[in-house]
Amino acid sequence: MWLCTSNAFLSVVADRDNPDRLLVRARIAGHIERVFPTAQTFTDTGADYLYRAFIQREVVAQAVAANISKIDYDNFKDSVKDQDLHSAFSRIWGIMEALQR
Secondary structure, eight states: OEEEETTEEEEEEEOTTOTTEEEEEESSTTHHHHHOTTOOOEEOTTSSSSEEEEEEHHHHHHHHHHHHHTOOOSOHHHHOOOHHHHHHHHHHHHHHHHHHO
């Protein structure tokens, strides 16, 4: 699952070794901590996503729910203040818009 928030882009997948945990991954340093402030992150230089953290499924579910409950914007892209992240999300938007056709 990809999670796009106003200040982070994350990929969340199953932990192959522990069904109670998820592997949260990010391409940008600090993005995991923006959503999961107490996460113990590590880097994996041989992986596609450099930044990673194993997080209990329930903690991920609670953080996602908390982010949803805080939505106060009527346009997601306009809520993204970081210009590089905004640009990336705009490109994703364009690709998905083309798929809609």
